[in-house]
Amino acid sequence: MVRWEPGSRGRLEAAAMALFGERGFENTTVAEIAERAGLTERTFFRHFTDKRDVLFGGAGALQELLVSGVANAPASASPLEAVAAALDAAAALLQQRRAGATVRQAVISASTELRERELIKLAALATALADALRGRGVKEPAASLTAEAAIAVFKVAFESWVDPSNERDLPRLIRDSLAELKAVTADR
């Protein structure tokens, strides 16, 4: 019989983040995460495939949010307007989780393997956005270029946002980043 621990996923996440911060990602084991959370390893593996999954388990939800944002943008929206609407929705949600995002970023920055995994996650998001744009009838290479541009905007804004000295919110940073992309790509 599987016993369901209410809030166990959140407790495991908090314990993992604390341990990653204290002793580093590489030096933390699943057994230690479970112990810190007051749960069993078995409960850990009911929620996550491995300790890396604690950091990247949210990628699927982010991708769904971006893809549905593109799909649900008004029919009149240009490809860029559709991805901008999707980024705005994602940014509003992430903004509510700034504290966790800052800790997560510090853990990822400290590890080459995790930085690489983050880049691969962003590339997967670009691929999903391009699919969503093609689903709106956007042709290639416009769909892929718009998707890659959107992820560039997101990446640059996100890096500013998680900087400890930053005080601007993510939706604002994404709008600024998009305006800057338009400025640097404008013909002159």
Next chain:
Amino acid sequence: MVRWEPGSRGRLEAAAMALFGERGFENTTVAEIAERAGLTERTFFRHFTDKRDVLFGGAGALQELLVSGVANAPASASPLEAVAAALDAAAALLQQRRAGATVRQAVISASTELRERELIKLAALATALADALRGRGVKEPAASLTAEAAIAVFKVAFESWVDPSNERDLPRLIRDSLAELKAVTADR
């Protein structure tokens, strides 16, 4: 005494590509590559750190070409014009190696590990381009956004170029891709 084998690097590359194509990257050993090239493993390791390095050993040269292209662009060039000049120079060089690039792409496409490595290489190129732009006095976030946009243009053009059905050359595809990026990011 180290014996220098003239053309040994090229022979090892050709042997590695042939074997990767025949039996897959994972199923090819350095010993087999050396044997096929009629050389010793020792000679292999004089040129490459491992079999993956045969596929990615050119990344440093590409990065240098892009960085010097940005650094040497006319002072009057906008950030985007500077990266466009750099991409044009890189594309002209790569165009001369189309046959090898097509084989390489087929090998990379067949392996998750290698596709991820290719994404990480592109991200490193974006970082190097942003550094080069900051070296020209371009501020953030314009430098990072221009660099990421340039790599998006390159990635999309490169993927079209290595498609077996493609007949356009890489410099042309890069110019088309850049024009398309400008079109999708233009205000309306």
